[in-house]
Amino acid sequence: MTSDAPSETPPGAATDERLVERAQAGDVAAFEQLVHRHADQLRAVLLRFTGSPQEAEEAAQEAFLRAWRSIGRFEARSKFFTWLYRIGINEAKRRAGRRPVPGSSASIDADPALEIADRRPGPSAEAEHRELEQALDAAIRDLEPDYRVPLILRDIEGLDTRAAAETMELSEAAFKSRLHRARRRVRDAVADLLDDAPDDPEPDPTSPGPSDGHPR
């Protein structure tokens, strides 16, 4: 994996770096390309983070508008999308602080994932898989944001460690330490379901997971 960008630059298209330079010179069309290129994954990250499609959409919109307003201050030392994701995550946190969402507890003591894990015998593989997804979702949202974000960026969205750490403004070592603790908590919460899961629930040769042979 040579690219750490979440969305590859299409062949023949301008790179993010080039588009940012043009946007910094006031080129709205260049910024529009950046918006189209990153809107889906930014929204996906924020949806995982907030659990609310509406919050995710609004936070993503706000993130792009803030990015546009402060594009002049963006420094090309970091990737555009890590900067954008950081703005989006901060925006989502700000909103969560203003309007606490019931059920998205910050505590790791309460553990609704365990209740979901109470299952009936003999469900179909697909139902089992969906059950695992739901339990994972619940366990992820039970993590404090500082632990939730690493798991979302690295293990769900497939960013490499460098980009994910940059998004969180952490050293790679500090990022990894949080990632491994987050995995530990989520694994504990869904352990029973994982023991039942088939070894390869969804083989997908076209998009290897973040840890399938791409150690960072």
Place this chain on the structure above:
Amino acid sequence: MIWFSNVPLLRRLQFRLEHRFALARLSQFVDGDLADHQQERIDAHVDDCPECTAIVRQLRRMLRALGALGQSRGAATPAGERVARHVMGQIEMGGR
């Protein structure tokens, strides 16, 4: 004879030591993120340890399931379209 009677004990102690070492690093281990000698050391322990074998299997399954959650990436969605439309509408209305 003390020495003889303590061989199993030493072995158990050694095993506990390796177990502690491995347990703290299994997540890095499945990422292949450790130094070669540490990967090998844990690999050897996992072979001998049912608990660590089970955890490694859980971790691998969990990572696969998490990766599958994100598989929609790359696909354009109506929601992404809406975000883009809203943003560009705002920018065109308000300038910078």
